[in-house]
Amino acid sequence: MxxxxxxxxxxxxxxxxxxxxxxxxxxxxxxxxxxxxxxxxxxxxxxxxxxxxxxxxYKSFSLTPRGKYEIQVCIGTACHVKGAPLILDSFTRELAIQIGETTSDGLFSLEGVRCLGCCSLAPVITIGDNLYGDVKVADVPKLLAKYKEGNNE
Ligand code: FES
Incomplete structure (x- = not known):
């Protein structure tokens, strides 16, 4: 307190x-x-x-604890067309959580968001303060590994 x-x-x-x-x-x-x-x-x-x-x-507030790293997958139109649903599926599989949930180790939370304002980079995600564009399904496990190992700076 x-x-x-x-x-x-x-x-x-x-x-x-x-x-x-x-x-x-x-x-x-x-x-x-x-x-x-x-x-x-x-x-x-x-x-x-x-x-x-x-x-x-306000979506930025939560009554339940969020992960150390909040993952936002853009599901706006431009990102949707370029495969955002597959990216989102990959995150839910790799992390074994659904949208709005946090991993049991408290490391990651997952959210789907509407347009991050950089559609030319679609599909776009953010992890913590970092933004990634032109994300492929194959990138998902590599990105998660990087954060798990603490090599995300
Ligand atoms: S729709 Fe994804 S950044 Fe605009």
């Missing part, structure tokens, strides 16, 4: 910055723990129901 209080203090306990507080909490814990929401409510006086509304409205 100490870390949560540091985050709340960083934003001067100002209720106008609860979204920013929750972004920091999400980054710190890879989810928004219920105890953290209760602490934000206590300190900012923003009702708990309002915080839950925010957390469930």
């Amino acid at each position: 100490e870390k949560v209080n540091q985050i709340i203090q960083k934003w001067n306990t100002d209720p106008d910055f609860v979204i920013e507080m929750m972004q920091d909490i999400q980054d710190e814990f890879r989810c928004i723990p219920r105890e953290a929401l209760e602490e934000v409510t206590l300190k900012t006086k923003v009702p708990l129901a309002r915080l839950y509304h925010i957390v469930t409205f």
